[in-house]
Amino acid sequence: MPILELQGVTKTFGGLTAVNELSFEVQKGDILGLIGPNGAGKTTVFNLITRHLNCTGGKVIFQGHDITNVRMDKIISFGIARTFQGSRIFRNLTVLEAMLTACYSKRKTGLILDLLNSARAKNEMQQHTEHAIEILKFIGLEERKNDQAGNLPYAHQSLVGIGMALVAEPQLLLLDEPIAGMNPQETLETMELIRKINGRGITVLLVEHNMTAVMGVCNRIVVMNYGEKIVEGTPGEIMEHPAVIDAYLGSGFDARAS
Numbered sequence: 001m002p003i004l005e006l007q008g009v010t011k012t013f014g015g016l017t018a019v020n021e022l023s024f025e026v027q028k029g030d031i032l033g034l035i036g037p038n039g040a041g042k043t044t045v046f047n048l049i050t051r052h053l054n055c056t057g058g059k060v061i062f063q064g065h066d067i068t069n070v071r072m073d074k075i076i077s078f079g080i081a082r083t084f085q086g087s088r089i090f091r092n093l094t095v096l097e098a099m100l101t102a103c104y105s106k107r108k109t110g111l112i113l114d115l116l117n118s119a120r121a122k123n124e125m126q127q128h129t130e131h132a133i134e135i136l137k138f139i140g141l142e143e144r145k146n147d148q149a150g151n152l153p154y155a156h157q158s159l160v161g162i163g164m165a166l167v168a169e170p171q172l173l174l175l176d177e178p179i180a181g182m183n184p185q186e187t188l189e190t191m192e193l194i195r196k197i198n199g200r201g202i203t204v205l206l207v208e209h210n211m212t213a214v215m216g217v218c219n220r221i222v223v224m225n226y227g228e229k230i231v232e233g234t235p236g237e238i239m240e241h242p243a244v245i246d247a248y249l250g251s252g253f254d255a256r257a258s
């Protein structure tokens, strides 16, 4: 059984069909690349999976359950976490504080206990802090934990976004252009991090423009253009496919970008 399945998913915005009858499967353990020119519909696909947007048609199945119409706030507890393209949501927080905000969705102790400053709430905060620091070590940012997140180099901010998604210990992680704006060294490190995340048993769905990264880390790739799947295959098959070359050349996409 695939961990995630899209069945004929469609999304229209007024007269624009952003995603058109899209079907693909993600197998447990995959690092599946979702690529395509700007405006192809990749981020919209993420928004449909995580329920930030409603599907106009079709179904999204996660671990055998139809999640097409579940509430957005349930998605994380089902085991799906994501990063946001170019996200800057934690500008005024320290790195550790940003990580702790992500712990919120996992909290069992209510606000009233915080107000009472109970031992239980303190104990829980202690556990969250330890968990957050363990993840910061994992992503290589422990030494930055007291830095203002918004002042970090862009590459590190992108990693904090990944760390915040990992707090929920997801089974499926959606990464939306995590490498954008990184230099070659940071790109290599982030590719290695994606492999390490996958090594923890987390299935990854990766949207990324950097073809070196996509070809280097993904075991399968789905190529979209104008909201539709045009090809699916291994990196080797994708590289050689005429439709892929056409789609990218036709849109000015630079397949050599790094």
Ligand SMILES: Nc1ncnc2c1ncn2[C@@H]1O[C@H](COP(=O)(O)OP(=O)(O)O)[C@@H](O)[C@H]1O
Pocket (backbone or CB within 6 Å): 013, 016, 018, 036, 037, 038, 039, 040, 041, 042, 043, 044, 045
């Ligand atoms: N919330 C929205 N409202 C209207 N149009 C949107 C919205 N989100 C995306 N679009 C449009 O849908 C198309 C696909 O966008 P997007 O999914 O962001 O593409 P990609 O991530 O592949 O670059 C684009 O034409 C975009 O302008």
Ligand SMILES: [Mg+2]
Pocket (backbone or CB within 6 Å): 042, 043, 044, 085
């Ligand atoms: Mg996008």
